[in-house]
Amino acid sequence: MIVRILGEGQFELDQAEAASLGDLDKQLLAALEASDEPKFHEVLGHLVEAVRAAGKPVGPEVFVPSDLTVPNESASLAELRELMNSEDVGES
Amino acid sequence: MGVMKRLTNIVQAKANKVLDKAEDPRETLDLSYEKQIEQLQQVKRGLADVATAKKRIELQALQLQSAATKLQDQARQALTQNREDLATQALTRRSGIAAQLEGLKTQHDQLAQQQERLEATTQQLQARVEAFRTQKETLKASYTAAQAQTKIGEAVSGISESMSDTGLAMQRAQDKIAQMQARAGAVDELLASGTLTDLSGSSDPLQAELDKGAASSAVELQLAQLKGELNAPANAPSGELGAGGETSAATDEPADGEVVQPAASPKAPADPFSLDGGGAS
Numbered sequence: 001m002i003v004r005i006l007g008e009g010q011f012e013l014d015q016a017e018a019a020s021l022g023d024l025d026k027q028l029l030a031a032l033e034a035s036d037e038p039k040f041h042e043v044l045g046h047l048v049e050a051v052r053a054a055g056k057p058v059g060p061e062v063f064v065p066s067d068l069t070v071p072n073e074s075a076s077l078a079e080l081r082e083l084m085n086s087e088d089v090g091e092s
Numbered sequence: 093m094g095v096m097k098r099l100t101n102i103v104q105a106k107a108n109k110v111l112d113k114a115e116d117p118r119e120t121l122d123l124s125y126e127k128q129i130e131q132l133q134q135v136k137r138g139l140a141d142v143a144t145a146k147k148r149i150e151l152q153a154l155q156l157q158s159a160a161t162k163l164q165d166q167a168r169q170a171l172t173q174n175r176e177d178l179a180t181q182a183l184t185r186r187s188g189i190a191a192q193l194e195g196l197k198t199q200h201d202q203l204a205q206q207q208e209r210l211e212a213t214t215q216q217l218q219a220r221v222e223a224f225r226t227q228k229e230t231l232k233a234s235y236t237a238a239q240a241q242t243k244i245g246e247a248v249s250g251i252s253e254s255m256s257d258t259g260l261a262m263q264r265a266q267d268k269i270a271q272m273q274a275r276a277g278a279v280d281e282l283l284a285s286g287t288l289t290d291l292s293g294s295s296d297p298l299q300a301e302l303d304k305g306a307a308s309s310a311v312e313l314q315l316a317q318l319k320g321e322l323n324a325p326a327n328a329p330s331g332e333l334g335a336g337g338e339t340s341a342a343t344d345e346p347a348d349g350e351v352v353q354p355a356a357s358p359k360a361p362a363d364p365f366s367l368d369g370g371g372a373s
């Protein structure tokens with residue numbers, strides 16, 4: 001499984017490791033929906049750490065799409081919400 | 093759907109649609125390469141914009157520092173004239189400046205962070221562009237194999253996605269620049285409207301009061317001197333008034349090539365965003 005941390009890069013995780021992120025993912029969604037900023041940052045920090053710890057960085061010579069995407073560690077709740085609500089901002 | 097899956101769909105949906113349009117996948121490879129080069133240039137321009145924005149904040153901080161130093165001097169001057177009311181006014185304004193400086197520091201930190209990120213992004217992108225340049229030729233050469241076609245599709249999706257990620261990173265940096273510009277504009281307005289400065293100009297009522305005090309004590313001094321001259325023997329040189337006009341004006345002139353320091357020049361403190369570190373005694 002390829003996981004991208006936005007603004008940081010891609011990591012390769014095996015299936016079990018990627019699956020273990022599911023719980024944090026649910027917590028992140030809950031914090032987002034509850035607009036609980038402190039909780040949001042706490043969970044996001046754990047999630048980013050978990051990806052970095054379990055994953056192998058994907059080298060610059062590998063060009064593959066990701067299976068999962070994690071927000072940047074410094075993203076605010078408002079920023080992520082905006083991103084989640086913007087499906088078609090056009091191409092860059 | 094969890095955040096991670098949804099975010100993946102969004103980032104991939106933002107991907108460069110131009111890359112899907114080419115009919116021959118081999119063209120897509122060249123197009124991807126071109127687009128990456130373009131983006132690399134954009135990121136570099138973005139980096140320059142962040143640096144400019146940071147510089148502007150630093151300059152404003154120096155202006156505010158200078159204003160604060162001036163106010164500190166005015167407070168001191170006011171106290172020597174026994175005008176505690178004016179001293180209080182000057183120090184109150186000075187603390188307003190401290191608050192402004194704090195706000196600037198926050199923005200400066202954020203911009204520095206964006207600069208660091210964009211620098212990392214630039215390096216990554218540079219490495220990727222370089223790696224892709226050689227790979228695309230290999231992929232093109234083996235294009236006829238079905239397996240290679242799949243690989244091309246995957247590589248192009250990967251590039252699209254990472255370009256979309258880079259685009260988001262640039263957008264974040266631009267948002268920070270926009271925030272900074274709004275704040276810098278507000279500080280400029282404050283500086284221009286005299287809320288913070290006009291300290292050097294005659295329209296500053298605080299300075300006017302102080303000047304009035306200084307002028308009246310100068311008049312008293314001259315009066316005393318004139319009285320002294322009148323009482324002195326007639327052959328004594330009465331150069332006091334004349335000297336004020338010519339001789340001292342000549343000595344005030346800077347020597348050729350000498351750099352004239354503005355009176356209110358800040359003392360370049362280690363931390364331009366803190367008044368405490370600025371040698372305020």
